[in-house]
Amino acid sequence: MNKVIVVGVGAQGSTVAKRLQEEKVVKEIVCADYDEKAAKEMEKTLPKAKAVKLDARKVEEIIKAAKGCDLVVNGLEPDFNMNVMKAALEVGANYQDMASGPVSDTDFVTAVKRCLDMDSQFKAKKLTALINTGSAPGFANILTREAVEMLDSCDAINIYVYDEIWSKKFIPFWWSPATAFGDMAAKPIVYENGKHVLKDPFSEEVMMDFRGVGKKRMVNHEHEEPVTMGLLANKVLKGVKYVNFKYGGPGLDLAQYFYKMGLLSEKEINVKGTKIVPMDIISKLTPPAPKYPNEIKAVLKEGMISEDGAFLVRAEGTQKGRKVTIDMYANAPGLTDAFKKAKITHESYFTGQAAFLFTKMLVNDKVATRGVFPPEVMEAAERAYYLKEAAKLDLTVDMEIRSRLY
Amino acid sequence: MKVLLIGAGGVGEAIAAIAKKQDPKAEWMEQMILADYNLARAKEVSAKLKEPKRFPPEKVDAGKTKDIVALAKKYKVDLIMNGCDPRFNMPIFDAAFEASCMYMDMAMSLSERHAKDPFHKCNVKLGDRQYAKAKDWKKKGLLAICGSGVEPGMVNVFARYAADHLFDEIEELNVRDGANLEVRGYDVAFGFSIWTTIEECLNPPVIWEKEKGWYTTEPFSEPEVFELPEGIGPVEMINVEHEEVLMMPRYFKDKGLKRVTFKYGLGDEFIGVLKILQALGLDKTEKVKVGDCMVSPRDVVGVTAPDPVKVGESMFGKTAAGLWVKGKKDGLERNVYLYQVADNQECMKTIGSQAVVAQTAFTPVIMMELLARGVWKGSGVENPEYFPAEPFIERMERYDFPAGMVEMESEYRKAQEKKALMAGLSSK
Structure with missing residues (x-):
């Protein structure tokens, strides 16, 4: 394993590339992006990096750039997943992506299924395609499997992400605003009674009492976990019948206002003769998350209003005939600490590093499983290795098991 | 005509x-x-x-x-x-x-x-x-x-009426507008032209004071709870940029006028929406480039938000437009709220328009x-x-938009009430 291509060097892809620089086994990192400037920036700062401009809409271009690579890291939006997977398979490389949906050409469940359907092709070539690797999905999937393994039977899995990193400078989201708004306006999928069910955006509001944070408003949110975990319920999650993902925070409240006003619609409207998609103008006007150290520093200098957050995986089931709830709280640094540690944002730190740990496992041959699968499928030894490495980066997990005697 | x-x-x-x-x-x-x-x-x-x-x-x-x-x-x-x-x-x-x-x-x-000091100075x-x-x-x-219109318009007529009939001296003219309207089925709805609502609410509010002349403040300034009549009740109001503040000092300076303000009851949810629109620049009228086209963000909001013309039927409740006059009568401090209250469903039934629109x-x-x-001529x-108020006030009744008056807490009211009480004694 000596050559890796990172396709798409945005917030997450660039973090992975930067960390790959430190991996001794990696000799060359191809940094590919449609935005040549972003790719060149990587080439300038990382000695092992080589910049390539490519258009991921064309499989041939990805194949050409990925030739000779042992691993293809897909840092693009999920719309490009099929192209990048096909290219990895073609050049005989392992594959890693961060998300499966939403995509524009089909529904979320189908988008995940068609990735998983390439399982036999990857297996035939003795290759690994690890999908949905980040914090959520990714880290959350590993915690889920860990919790479920402790249970004899599992009834429900609930994943909660609360994000209240709120700076004085107006930055509603610390990842791509277009992705954030897209996720929020989409119909959330809940795995209910063994079936994937579409709910309304911002539905089934609950006040969750998070450890050390207090009660926060959480709503259904479109995300990968209920989809993959539902599809793999019988295979690796003890036949769980309910999986849900809920999100909360001021960014969500903001998106909800826009949603109510019809501003997150993807349908074209006519504004005095100009045809425009409301979501496009919202995405355009939303300030992007700061990426470069000097930008992050400026935000911190202006001051933070809040640096709260919670990342909780809750599994409910039975253990030795007794009803049990297992809470797995992931601990990750806020903006101030993430910048102090690595000159990056909390989002890049958690999601980018969580993704990188999967990359690290792949480049160091620590994943023995072959085929296409999300992290909940990983073997016990693989998961343990992952969590130990994560702890070294201060991405730790606190577990609480609760049960009632009678 | x-x-x-x-x-x-x-x-x-x-x-x-x-x-x-x-x-x-x-x-x-x-x-x-x-x-x-x-x-x-x-x-x-x-x-x-x-x-x-x-x-x-x-x-x-x-x-x-x-x-x-x-x-x-x-x-x-x-x-x-x-x-x-x-x-x-x-x-x-x-x-x-x-x-x-x-x-x-x-x-x-x-x-x-x-350009340099928008929240203190006028341009x-x-x-x-x-x-x-x-x-x-x-x-x-x-x-x-x-x-x-109603504001400005009707309330300016009220100011003339107050000056001519209710007060010897006028110290403050404060337009106060609020409602208990609820738009069923819509979470966020504008009862009025979206373009104008954004313009009014996000521009620096203007205030007139005898000593300072016209000056501006930050949006949503000086929140105050004002009790509205005819069952509407207390409504929190904030300063908003409005014409009356620019008009009234021109006519009533010689009446002892010290302050003119305009406050509007927007509601927390609505203020939240406006703050977010502002944070993102969606209130801006200058065109921005999106993909290959140029478009004004505020116009986009105007198209996506529920059409004020169409939400009328789903709107329930009453709206009050009025003028709170502070001044002196017979040497006593007096406070009066002159108003017009319209019921939305009633307006829909009689003229097919929602209350705020009908009042305007x-x-x-x-x-x-x-x-x-x-x-009226000139x-x-x-x-x-500028014009005599009486024929207007009299027609309000005929047009089914009657004017009302609340004699607010004051020395004058107390004296009047005492007089009424004593009148009972002397009649025996």
């Missing part, structure tokens, strides 16, 4: 409907031409009125003075009624001048914020551009009544009648407080 109505939106439609209802025999309103940029909309309104000759539809671009003049000449109109949002004030105002017609609008020409104020042409209008013997529309119709009958650029 022949009127050319430019803009057949919510208020435009209500103006025509009220005029028809109040003057069924065409005694003073001979003809009202319904002109709109959207001819289909003008036709829709004309069809509803069922008198196509008296209310003919026409297409017009309110931004083109020449076209408006041509239309005014075609129908030989006496008055041009501006029913558009205030962006179009100047081309319509100038067209009336050119066509030698009387002119009325419901909001004045727009302000421009101070171009509301109405400045129109007042600047007052001499020309006077010279030509033409009359323009600017701000002839009945006022100019009364003024048109007063002009047509020669009760020349130059004036505001409604």
Whole structure:
């Protein structure tokens, strides 16, 4: 394993590339992006990096750039997943992506299924395609499997992400605003009674009492976990019948206002003769998350209003005939600490590093499983290795098991 | 009188409907031409009125003075009624001048914020551009009544009434507007032109004080709870940029006036929406590039938000427009709230328009009648407080938008109540 291509060097892809620089086994990192400037920036700062401009809409271009690579890291939006997977398979490389949906050409469940359907092709070539690797999905999937393994039977899995990193400078989201708004306006999928069910955006509001944070408003949110975990319920999650993902925070409240006003619609409207998609103008006007150290520093200098957050995986089931709830709280640094540690944002730190740990496992041959699968499928030894490495980066997990005697 | 109505939106439609209802025999309103940029909309309104000759539809671009003049000449109109949002004030105002017609609008020409200190200092104020042409209008013997809606408009008439009949001295004129309206089925709804609502609420609010003159503050400043009558109850209100603050000091300075403000009850949810629109720059009118096209963000909000014309039927509750006058009567401190309360469902039933729209529309119709009958007359650029208030107040009753008055807590009220109490004793 000596050559890796990172396709798409945005917030997450660039973090992975930067960390790959430190991996001794990696000799060359191809940094590919449609935005040549972003790719060149990587080439300038990382000695092992080589910049390539490519258009991921064309499989041939990805194949050409990925030739000779042992691993293809897909840092693009999920719309490009099929192209990048096909290219990895073609050049005989392992594959890693961060998300499966939403995509524009089909529904979320189908988008995940068609990735998983390439399982036999990857297996035939003795290759690994690890999908949905980040914090959520990714880290959350590993915690889920860990919790479920402790249970004899599992009834429900609930994943909660609360994000209240709120700076004085107006930055509603610390990842791509277009992705954030897209996720929020989409119909959330809940795995209910063994079936994937579409709910309304911002539905089934609950006040969750998070450890050390207090009660926060959480709503259904479109995300990968209920989809993959539902599809793999019988295979690796003890036949769980309910999986849900809920999100909360001021960014969500903001998106909800826009949603109510019809501003997150993807349908074209006519504004005095100009045809425009409301979501496009919202995405355009939303300030992007700061990426470069000097930008992050400026935000911190202006001051933070809040640096709260919670990342909780809750599994409910039975253990030795007794009803049990297992809470797995992931601990990750806020903006101030993430910048102090690595000159990056909390989002890049958690999601980018969580993704990188999967990359690290792949480049160091620590994943023995072959085929296409999300992290909940990983073997016990693989998961343990992952969590130990994560702890070294201060991405730790606190577990609480609760049960009632009678 | 022949009127050319430019803009057949919510208020435009209500103006025509009220005029028809109040003057069924065409005694003073001979003809009202319904002109709109959207001819289909003008036709829709004309069809509803069922008198196509008296209310003919026409297409017009309110931004083109020449076209408006041509239309005014075609129908030989006496008055041009501006029913558009205030962006179009100047081309319509100038067209009336050119066509030698009387002119009325419901909001004045727009302000421009101070480049360096927008939240303390004024730059171009509301109405400045129109007042600047007052001499020309006077010279030509033409009359323009600017701000002839409910606010500004009716409340300015209230100010005149208070000065002439209720007070010896006026210290403060405070417009207070609020409602308990609820739009069922919509989470976020604008009851009024979205463009104008954003303009009013996010511009730096303006205040007038005797010592300081006109000055501005941050948006949403000086929150205050004001008790509204007829079951509406307490409503939290904040400062908003509005014409009355620019108009009233011109007429009542010699009455001892010390302060003029305008406060509006927006509600927390609505303020939240406005703050977010502002944070993202969605309130901006300057075009931005999105993909290959250029578009004004505020116009996009205008298209996506529920249409104020269409939410009317789902709106329940009452809205109050009024003026809180502070001053002195017979040497005693006195506080009075002069108001008009409209019930939304009632307005929908009687004139087919929602309450805020109906209130804004009945006022100019009364003024048109007063002009047509020669009760109100003059020349130059004036505001409604220039004219006698009595015939207007009296017609409010007749038009089914009766005025009300609350004698608020004061030395004067206490004295009156004591007198009433004692009257009971002496009658025995």
